[in-house]
Amino acid sequence: MVEDALATWRAISEIVVTALALVAAAAALVQLRLSRQIRMRELEDIYVQRYWAITDELSPEARTAILLQRRLPATRRSSRDRQLMWRYLELCEDQADLRADGVFTRKTWRLWSPAIVAATTAQPYREVLDAVRARARREGDVREPLRRLRDAHDAAGLYDPARWSRRQPWSI
Template identity: 40%
Template structure:
């Protein structure tokens, strides 16, 4: 009877520990996602309405060009976080769609083409993930194996791009 009680206690302790670890990890993923959503909105705040609407022919201010180039870095960072397992499936679906869409709109597409042509522009950032995402909107740098299964179990919270 004593051994049965010990087994039950160990099973309950294991289940409780697993649930606690899962909850902590889920909260951490959400915190990471929130930080990147805040960075995204702070970059958009630097852009004029003409730039945000993608009006071709609009002359960019120097600050806007810098914000767009920082957006490329942010997007690469987001994809890298996804590859490390810190972005949930629901969030990546929103982010990757938004990134792909944005990269194909003026003036983002023009600056991206310049970045790809300029061999020195990628010196500190190779944009490995962003280059693939620009070519394939379905690109997902997600890890495989156990990390992938763990990510799938991390619940999303709806739209993670800062919009509702």
């Protein structure tokens, strides 16, 4: 009788311990997922900060040209503005590369993608991008600069680098 009661309690305690272990494992998985999401948001924030740092350095004439989608006026600052626009195009390419690696979420890419496509199609960014590509061709560079930006432009905003990537993380 006592042995039956002990066996019953032992079985119940094993079930409880197993259930608690499963709950702890599930909580650990949730914590891992949440920490990954936090890291992703922090990285996305860094890219937004980089965007604003570049944009804040542009001259008023360059900002106007961007808003009106016109060529940059020839001013003393236009060379610096072209450098800043090149940095922005490189930032866009970095964003596409990281999306291909599964670092940025679909939601973030859907938010950023229209601006990236607009930058590759509209003046004055188009002027800077075309000049860089022409220079690479003249110098015999077989690698096309900013290839992902070209792909984004060619797909008219429907391009998602993660779709064409070999690496597809489970969380995106």
